[in-house]
Amino acid sequence: MSSRINQSLAFLNNLKKIPLSAQSVDCLLSTKSFKAELLKQIAGAQKRIYLTALYLEADQAGEEILMALYQAKQNNPNLQIVVCIDFHRAQRGLIGEKKSSATNASWYQEIAKAEGLGVNIVGIPVKRKELFGVQHLKGFIFDDLVLYSGASLNNIYLQQNGRYRYDRYWLINNPELADSMIRFLEDEILSSGATASLNAESIPVMADLKNAHRKLTKNLKQAAFKYPGQSSSETLSVAPLCGLGARNNKLNKCIRKLLQSAQSEMVIFTPYFNLPAALSRDISSLLKRGVNLTIVIGDKTANDFYITEDKPFRTIGGLPYLYESNLRKFAKQHQSALHKGSLNIHLWKDGDNSFHLKGIYSDQRFMLLTGHNLNPRAWRLDVENALLIDDPKQELKALADKELHEILKHTEKITSHADIDGLEAYPAHVRKLLTRMRRIKADKIVKGII
Numbered sequence: 121m122s123s124r125i126n127q128s129l130a131f132l133n134n135l136k137k138i139p140l141s142a143q144s145v146d147c148l149l150s151t152k153s154f155k156a157e158l159l160k161q162i163a164g165a166q167k168r169i170y171l172t173a174l175y176l177e178a179d180q181a182g183e184e185i186l187m188a189l190y191q192a193k194q195n196n197p198n199l200q201i202v203v204c205i206d207f208h209r210a211q212r213g214l215i216g217e218k219k220s221s222a223t224n225a226s227w228y229q230e231i232a233k234a235e236g237l238g239v240n241i242v243g244i245p246v247k248r249k250e251l252f253g254v255q256h257l258k259g260f261i262f263d264d265l266v267l268y269s270g271a272s273l274n275n276i277y278l279q280q281n282g283r284y285r286y287d288r289y290w291l292i293n294n295p296e297l298a299d300s301m302i303r304f305l306e307d308e309i310l311s312s313g314a315t316a317s318l319n320a321e322s323i324p325v326m327a328d329l330k331n332a333h334r335k336l337t338k339n340l341k342q343a344a345f346k347y348p349g350q351s352s353s354e355t356l357s358v359a360p361l362c363g364l365g366a367r368n369n370k371l372n373k374c375i376r377k378l379l380q381s382a383q384s385e386m387v388i389f390t391p392y393f394n395l396p397a398a399l400s401r402d403i404s405s406l407l408k409r410g411v412n413l414t415i416v417i418g419d420k421t422a423n424d425f426y427i428t429e430d431k432p433f434r435t436i437g438g439l440p441y442l443y444e445s446n447l448r449k450f451a452k453q454h455q456s457a458l459h460k461g462s463l464n465i466h467l468w469k470d471g472d473n474s475f476h477l478k479g480i481y482s483d484q485r486f487m488l489l490t491g492h493n494l495n496p497r498a499w500r501l502d503v504e505n506a507l508l509i510d511d512p513k514q515e516l517k518a519l520a521d522k523e524l525h526e527i528l529k530h531t532e533k534i535t536s537h538a539d540i541d542g543l544e545a546y547p548a549h550v551r552k553l554l555t556r557m558r559r560i561k562a563d564k565i566v567k568g569i570i
Contacts, residue, residue, distance in 0.1 A: 122409075124380055125380065125381055125383065128376075128377040128378075128380040128381035129381045131373075131374075131377045131381075132353075132374070132377055132378070132381060132486065132508075132510070133351070133352075133353040134351050135351065135359045135374070135508070135510075136347070136349040136350065136351055136359065137349050137350065137351070137352060137357035137358060137359045137508075137510055138294060138296045138297050138300070138347055138349050138357055138358050138359070138360075139350065139352075139355055139356070139357050140292065140294060140356045140357055140358055140509070141356070142356060142515040142516060144292060144293040144294055145290070145291065145292050145293075145509075145516055145519065146290070146291045146519070147288075147289065147290050147291070147519045147520075147522065147523050148289035148290075148291070149289075149522070149523065149526045150279075150526075151271075151277065151278060151279040151284040151285070151286065151287070152279050152284075153289070154269065154271065154277075154278070154287070154289045155181070155278040155279065157267060157289070157291070158185065158260065158267070158278075159184070159185075159188055161260070161262035161265065161267065162185070162188045162189055162192050162262070163188065163191075163192060164262070165192060165196075165199060165262045165263055166196065166199070166263055167198075167199065167200065167263050168199070168200040168201075168202075168261065168262075168263060168302070169189065169192065169199065169200070169201045169202070169260075169261070169262055170202045170203075170204070170259075170260070170261040170301070170302055170305060171189075171202070171203045171204070171260050171261075171273070172203075172204040172205075172257045172258060172259050172260070172261075172305065173204075173205055173258060173260075173271065173272045173273055174205065174206050174209060174254065174255065174256060174272045174491075175205050175206060175209045175210060175224060175272045175273070175274070176203060176205055176210075176224065176228075176241070176272070176273045176274075177224060177272070177273060177274030177275070178222075178223075178224045178227035179274050179275045179280070180275055180280050180281070181273065181274055181275045181277070181278040181280040182224075182273055182274050182275075184278075184280075185273050185278075186228075186231060186239070187231075189201050189203070189239045190231070190235045190236075190238060190239055193238035193239060194238070197238075201238065201239045201240060202240045202242060202305070202310070203239065203240065203241045203242065204242050204244055204255070204257070204305060204309070204310075205241070205242070205243060205244070205255065205318070206243065206244060206245075206246070206250070206254045206255040206256075207243030207244055207245035207255070207315070207316060207318075207326075208243075208245065208249070208250035208254065209224075209250060209254060209255075210223065210224045210225045210228075210241075210243050210318050211223050211224070211225045211243075211318075211323070212250070224318075225243070225318045225319075225323060228241050228318050228319035229318075229319055229320070229321065229323075231319065232319035232320070237317075237319060237320070239319070240317065240319075241317065241318045241319045242310060242315050242316070242317060242318065243315060243316045243317075243318045243323070244257075244309055244314075244315050245314060245315070245316075245326060245329060245333055245336075246337065246340070246364070246501075246502065246503050247337070247501065248326055248333070252501055253364075253497075253501035253502050253503070254501075254502050254503075255502075255503060256491050256492075256498065256502040256503055256504050257305075257362070257491070257503060257504070257505045258270055258490070258491040258505060259301055259505065261298050261301055261302060263298070264293060264294065264295040264298045265291060265292070265293045265298065266291070266292045266293075266294070266297055266298050266301060266507075267289065267290070267291050268288075268289075268290045268291075268292065268489045268507055269287050269288060269289045269290070270287050270288065270476055270477070270478050270490070270491035271285070271287040271289075271476065276474070277476075283472060283473055283474075284473050284474075285424065285473065285474040285475070285476050286468075286470075286473065286474070286475050286476060286477060286527075287476045287477060288389070288477055288478070288479060288489060288523070290489050290507075292358065292507070294358070296347055296348070296349075297347075297358060297360065297507075299347070300345045300346060300347040300360055301345070301360060303345075303346055303347075304343070304345050304346070304360070304362065307346075308339060308340065308343045309336065309340075312332055312335065312336040312339070313329075313332035313335075313336075314329050314332035314333040314335065314336035315329075315336075316329065337364070340362075340364040340503050341364050341365045341367075341368065341369075342368070343362060343364075344362065344370065345360040345361070345362065347360075352510075353510070353512055354512060355512070355513075356509075356510070356511050356512070356513065356515050356516070357509070357510050358507050358508065358509050358510070359507070359508045359510070360505065360506075360507055360508075361374055361505060361506045361507075361508055362503070362504065362505040362506075363503070363504055363505075364502070364503040364504070365500060366499060366500045369499075371490075371492065371504055371505065371506055372499055374488075374506070374508060375399070375480070375488070375492070375494070376398060376399070376402055378480050378482045378486055378488060379399065379402035379403065379405075379406055379480075379482075380402055380405070380406075381482070381483075382406055382411045382482050382483055383411065383483055384411060384412065384483050385411060385412040385413075385414075385481075385482075385483060385484070386406065386411060386412070386413050386414070386480065386481065386482050386483070387413075387414045387415075387416065387480065387481040387524065388413070388414070388415045388416070388479075388480055388494070389416050389417075389477040389478055389479045389480070389527070390415070390416075390417055390477075390478055390493060390494045390495075391417065391418045391422075391423065391424070391474075391475050391476050391477065391478065391493065392417075392418075392423065392439075392443050392493055392495055393415075393417050393443045393444070393446045393447040393450065394442075394443055394446055394493075394495040394496065394567050395446075395450075395494060395495065396494070396495065396496050396499040396500075398499075399494060400450075404454075407454060407457045407462060407463060410462065411462070412461075412462050412463075412464070413457075413462065413463050413464070414464040414465075414466065415463075415464070415465050415466070416466045416468060416477065416527060416528070416531060417447065417465070417466070417467060417468065417475075418467070418468050418469075418474065418475030418476075419467045419468060419469040419475075419532075420440035420441060420443070420444045420541075421440070421469060421472075422468055422469050422470070422473065422474045422475040423439065423440035423443065423474065423475070424474050424476070425437060425439040425440055426440045426474075428472070429547065433547075433549050433550075435553065437550075438550055438553045438554060438557070439566070439570060441546055441550050441554060442554065442557075442563060442566065442567070444540060444541060445542075445543065445554070446567075447465070447540055448537050448540040448541070448542060449537075451465060451534060451536070451537035451539075451540060452537035455536065455537055458534070458535060458536060458537075459535075459536075464533060465533070465534040466528060466531035466532065466533055466534070467531060467532050467534060467540075468527070468530055468531045469530060469531075469532065470530040477527065478490050478491060478492055478493060478494065479506075481520060481524070484511075484514055484517060484520075485510065485511055485512055485514070486508060486509070486510060486511070487508070487509040487511065487516070487520060488506055488507075488508050488509075489506060489507045489508075489509070490504065490505070490506030490507070491504060491505070491506075492504045492506060495567075496567060496568045497568070497570060500568075543555075
């Protein structure tokens with residue numbers, strides 16, 4: 121075994137982790153079961169509910185979740201309820217919609233006027249503008265149960281009207297893990313003075329939060345979860361991780377160590393194929409040393425930016441094609457590994473539904489649950505978190521295999537780069553857009569921030 125593999129394994133083994141029992145871990149396999157579990161846990165929580173996501177949408181599913189939270193508070197006045205979402209995202213409409221004074225935040229305010237402030241909806245500003253970074257922490261906590269998913273809370277993530285956006289949904293019942301995640305939110309973010317109550321009568325503007333925000337951003341680049349834990353490679357355990365920025369980012373470092381330590385097989389889930397340069401190098405090295413790599417990625421039509429041909433095209437609709445061209449280039453570069461079967465690429469597609477899975481399985485031992493998109497934006501701009509499960513005795517293998525089987529149901533295996541559409545197969549307006557972007561090198565800028 122090379123010294124680099126040994127060093128990377130040592131890093132992962134020496135992470136302080138929280139011991140788990142296999143009986144405390146479960147995995148949901150569908151958006152419908154995810155929604156049902158959310159509502160069940162909201163209704164049954166006794167002490168605390170903390171929901172952390174990118175957004176809570178003003179639509180049917182979002183309203184069902186929000187009203188369930190208010191009902192839970194009414195039933196149990198001592199219940200602590202905190203919803204943490206991105207400050208900027210809550211105060212704009214959906215991409216492509218006409219500008220309007222009606223936003224998610226204005227909806228929260230309307231509900232609060234009728235229901236009161238028993239549900240605390242907090243906006244977290246990671247950067248001064250959404251384009252340059254968002255609150256991308258994930259996790260739903262009910263008393264001592266952590267339901268970890270990359271999903272946000274709206275119609276498509278909860279399959280309200282038929283269509284769904286597929287994610288991962290893992291449940292871990294562990295008070296130490298739940299406490300550490302809540303402690304991180306409270307100590308590092310909610311007490312910082314840089315956040316804002318989005319259902320209060322008046323919401324501050326960024327200029328009002330300027331000084332506290334600068335301090336928050338600085339602190340988040342050094343922040344870590346705090347818990348007793350232990351360093352062990354012998355027992356089932358979990359390590360919560362976080363990171364912001366390209367330097368000294370422990371989560372990014374952990375992702376690289378997973379790739380650098382893999383010895384036999386690895387599975388990567390990502391909705392967008394737009395790898396940071398460091399991960400591209402690690403993957404090339406991994407394939408050279410004979411590790412079997414499976415990448416599961418959404419087809420361009422399963423990308424949440426994809427615009428069907430019956431709708432007006434907007435520039436943002438070029439992203440799925442840009443990412444697909446990245447994948448085709450990658451497949452061509454590693455065609456020999458594809459031919460040998462050491463590289464397996466699976467494109468996910470199920471009707472007009474979309475794909476939002478992220479994470480890593482490594483050597484049937486390490487499992488990374490995360491909202492990290494494995495792209496330059498997540499690598500440098502967004503604040504991200506993850507749960508790294510260490511399963512040395514493969515106590516969760518049956519669950520992991522079951523999830524993987526369910527994910528692969530709707531995939532097509534790519535055997536050659538020629539199986540992936542090229543520029544010539546794209547609609548004329550997309551060809552024109554991508555050609556113009558490449559000519560002025562705007563594609564490189566876009567890949568770095570979206």
